[in-house]
Amino acid sequence: MKKIITFTLILLCTKAVLAQDFWSAKDLDGLSNSLSDQVGPNNAAILNNIIQEGGYYAAMVHREAGPGFSERHAAWADLYFVVSGSATIATGGSIVDETEYALGEVRGTSIEGGTVRRIGKGDVVHIPAGLPHYVMVGEGEEITYFIFKAQGQLDGERAVNITAIPGVVSEGARWQSIWADEFTADGVVGTPDGGLIFAQEQTDTVKKLLNGNEYTLFENTNGGGAVSMDAQGRIFIAERTCTEPLNDELAGCNELNRVAQIAPEYRLLANSFSDGSSLGRVNDLIADGRGGAFFTARGAWHVNAEGEIKTVADENISSNGIMLNRDGSVLYVTNNTEVLAFDVRRDGSARNRRVFATLGGDNGGDGMAIDAQGRVYVTGNTGIHVIAEDGEYLGMIPTPRRAITVAFSGPDKKTLYAPALGAIGFDGKQWTTPAGIRNIAMTIYTIEMETPGFNGRPK
Numbered sequence: 001m002k003k004i005i006t007f008t009l010i011l012l013c014t015k016a017v018l019a020q021d022f023w024s025a026k027d028l029d030g031l032s033n034s035l036s037d038q039v040g041p042n043n044a045a046i047l048n049n050i051i052q053e054g055g056y057y058a059a060m061v062h063r064e065a066g067p068g069f070s071e072r073h074a075a076w077a078d079l080y081f082v083v084s085g086s087a088t089i090a091t092g093g094s095i096v097d098e099t100e101y102a103l104g105e106v107r108g109t110s111i112e113g114g115t116v117r118r119i120g121k122g123d124v125v126h127i128p129a130g131l132p133h134y135v136m137v138g139e140g141e142e143i144t145y146f147i148f149k150a151q152g153q154l155d156g157e158r159a160v161n162i163t164a165i166p167g168v169v170s171e172g173a174r175w176q177s178i179w180a181d182e183f184t185a186d187g188v189v190g191t192p193d194g195g196l197i198f199a200q201e202q203t204d205t206v207k208k209l210l211n212g213n214e215y216t217l218f219e220n221t222n223g224g225g226a227v228s229m230d231a232q233g234r235i236f237i238a239e240r241t242c243t244e245p246l247n248d249e250l251a252g253c254n255e256l257n258r259v260a261q262i263a264p265e266y267r268l269l270a271n272s273f274s275d276g277s278s279l280g281r282v283n284d285l286i287a288d289g290r291g292g293a294f295f296t297a298r299g300a301w302h303v304n305a306e307g308e309i310k311t312v313a314d315e316n317i318s319s320n321g322i323m324l325n326r327d328g329s330v331l332y333v334t335n336n337t338e339v340l341a342f343d344v345r346r347d348g349s350a351r352n353r354r355v356f357a358t359l360g361g362d363n364g365g366d367g368m369a370i371d372a373q374g375r376v377y378v379t380g381n382t383g384i385h386v387i388a389e390d391g392e393y394l395g396m397i398p399t400p401r402r403a404i405t406v407a408f409s410g411p412d413k414k415t416l417y418a419p420a421l422g423a424i425g426f427d428g429k430q431w432t433t434p435a436g437i438r439n440i441a442m443t444i445y446t447i448e449m450e451t452p453g454f455n456g457r458p459k
Contacts, residue, residue, distance in 0.1 A: 023050065028060075032083055032144050035062035043068060043137065056150040063087065063135060064142045070095045070111045070134035074104030074428025075177075077150050078127040085143035086120040088136040095132045104154075104428045110134060119143075130428060151176065156422045156430035157400040160383075165395040168375065168386055168451055175400055179209060179444040180423035182431060186442075187226020187238065187284060187367070188419055189459045190409030196417050198405075201225040201240055202440065206262070209444070218262055222255065226405075229458040230287035235263040238282035238295060244438075257282050259295050259303055269293065270303045284322050284367065284405075289457065292348065296322050300333045302348030312342055312350040321405075323368035323376065325389065326454055332356060332376055334365030339378055339387065357387040360396060367405030369416075369459055371451045377416070379403040384418060401443060408453020410446075416453075419444045 031047055038045040043066035051058035060083070072095060080089075093114025099107050111134045119125060127133045129152055137143060153159060154177070164171040179185070185198040185207070195210035197217060206218040206227055218224075223240040230236075241255040256271040257279045269292065272278055285295035291305030299314035300322060312331065313319070321334040324344075331342045331350060341356035357376075359365055364381035371377070374389030383398035384406055401420035409417055423441035425431045431441040453459075 028083070031060055032062070035060065035144060036064075036142070039064050050146070051148075056148065058146055058148045060144065060146055062142065062144045063137045065137050065139050067109075068135060068137065070108045070132055072106040072132045073129055074106075074424060075129055075151055075154050077129045077152065078125075078133070079148040079150075080119075080123075080125040080127070081146040081148070082119055082121050082123045082125075083144045083146065084121050085141065086118065087141055087143040088116060088138065089119050089125060090114050090116045090134045090136065091125075091127060091131055093132055104424050106132075108132075153400070154424050155428060156424065158398075160398040160400055162397060162447075163395070165386055165397070167373070168371075168394065169397055169447065169449055173397075173447055173449075175418075175445040175447050177400075177443050178212075178446055179214070180442065182423070182441045184225075184440050184442050185419040185444055186405055187228070188405045188407040188417060189227055189229050190407045190413065190417070190453065191229070191458060194409055194411045194413075196407065196409050196444075197227055197229070197235075198419065198444075199224040199227050199237065201244060206235075206237065221262070222258065224262075225282070226284045228285050228287040228293060230289045231457040232289070233264070234261055234287065234291070236260065236269075236285055236287050236293045237262050238285050240281055243281045244440075257297070259285060259293060261291075268307070269305070270307050270309055273309055283320050286322050286324055286459070287457075288324070288348065289328060290346065294322050294324070294331055294344075294348070296320060296333065300331070300342075300350075302344070302350070304348055310348045310350070312344070312348075313340070313353060320365060321367040321378065323370060323459075325376075326370065326374050326456055332368060334368065334378060336365055337363045339365060339368075339376065341391075357385075357391045357393055359385050360393055362396070364402070367403075369406045369408055370454045371408065371449075372454055373451060374454070375451070377406050379406050379418065384416075397447070400445060403445070407459055408449070413452040413455060414449050416447050416449050417444060418447070 035045045044063045047060040090111040093111045095108035097109040183202040188198040197208045208215045224237045225240040226238040228236045239258040242253040258271040259269045261267040280297045283296040285293045296319040300312035302310045318336045323332045331344045333340045338358045339356045342350040343352045362380040366379045369377045376387045378385045383396040386394040401422045403418040403420040423431045423443045433439045
C-alpha cells in the first residue's frame with residue numbers, strides 16, 4: 001500500500017491560483033487561455049483551487065493531442081463541464097495495463113470496452129466513483145474543461161454531521177482525507193511552514209507532509225512512535241524499539257524504550273528510571289521548551305535536559321495523550337474518559353492533580369492539541385472533544401474514523417489534522433490484514449477551522 005497522492009500531482013500543475021467565491025466569465029476566459037502555454041509531458045495542464053472545500057473541489061484542465069492515461073477513482077466522483085474544444089471520452093469497460101499508484105486510485109494506458117462518446121463545448125459528463133474513464137484528444141484537437149470532484153463516504157467510514165461550536169468550527173464543515181497508508185501516522189505536530197510531521201513506528205521513520213507531498217525526514221528511529229517540537233525547533237521522539245504489539249513479523253529485542261531528541265542533533269534523554277527499570281512503551285510526549293519533555297508511559301513523567309526523571313502521576317491513571325497549556329504552567333493528561341490537569345513548575349515537578357474535564361460520555365481519550373484561545377482538543381472514540389481553558393465542555397467534532405492524534409497546521413494554522421485508524425485499499429474497500437497481524441492502517445483527515453492553533457509553539 002502507498003500513500004494517497006493528491007489530485008494536484010496527477011497532471012502538470014501551473015502556478016497557484018487563489019481560490020475565490022466568484023469567477024466572472026472574463027476571469028475564466030483568461031485562465032483558460034493561459035493553460036495552452038503550460039502544457040507538460042502528459043499533454044495537459046491544470047489550474048487548481050478554482051474551488052477548494054473539505055469534501056469537494058474544482059479544477060480547470062486543458063488537454064492537447066497526444067497520449068494520456070485512463071484512470072479510476074474508488075472514492076471520488078467527477079463531473080466534467082466542457083468549456084471549449086472537443087475530444088473523445090471512453091467510460092466503463094476495463095483499464096488496460098492497470099497500475100495501482102495510490103490508495104483507491106488506478107491508472108492505465110487505455111480502456112477496453114465501455115462506452116465511447118464525442119464531447120464538446122457545453123457538454124457535461126458525470127463519472128461516478130469507481131467508473132473507468134479516459135479522455136482521448138486526437139490530432140489537431142484540444143479541449144478545456146472543468147472537473148468538479150466530490151468525495152463520498154469511504155468504506156469503513158462513519159457518517160458525520162458537524163454542528164457549529166462558536167468560534168471553533170462552523171456548521172456543516174467537512175473532513176477531507178489527504179493521506180493514507182497501511183502503517184501509522186502518530187504523535188503529529190505542525191511545522192512553521194504549514195506542514196505536518198509524524199512518526200511511523202513500523203517503518204522506523206519520521207515523515208512530513210507539505211503541499212500534498214510526503215517526505216522522509218529521519219530514518220532508523222528505533223520504532224519512533226510520537227514526535228514533539230519546541231519553539232526553538234528541537235524535535236523530540238518516543239522510541240518504542242520493537243514493542244509493536246500483535247505483529248508477529250517484528251523480531252523481539254532487548255533494546256530499552258527511550259525518550260530522545262533527534263534534531264538538530266541526536267541526544268538521549270532517558271531509557272530507564274533511576275532504579276534501572278524500563279520506561280515501558282512510551283505513548284506520547286510534549287516538549288517542555290527547556291530541552292526536556294513530559295511523556296506518558298504507564299503514568300505521566302517529566303525528563304529534563306540532563307536526563308533526570310520526575311513523577312507527575314503513577315497511580316490510578318490510564319495515561320495516553322499529553323499536552324501543555326499556552327504558558328506551560330498546566331499539564332493535561334488523558335485518562336480514558338477524562339482529562340487530568342496538573343500544575344507544573346519549571347523543574348518539571350507537578351502538584352494539584354485534578355479532573356480538568358470529562359469527554360461527554362465518550363472514552364478512549366488519546367492525543368491532544370490547543371488553539372489560540374487555550375481551548376483543548378482531545379481525540380476520543382467518536383470524535384474530537386473541545387474543552388475551554390477553564391474546563392467547560394464545548395462540544396465534539398465527530399470524525400469519520402477514530403482519531404488518535406491531532407494538531408493544527410496549514411499556512412495560517414487554521415487547518416486541523418486528525419490521523420485516524422483505518423484506511424481503504426487500492427480496491428476502494430476497507431484495508432484488512434491476515435489473522436494475528438494488527439491492522440495499523442491509518443488515514444489523515446483535515447478540516448478547516450474558525451480558530452487558529454496556538455502560535456507560541458508548534459503544538
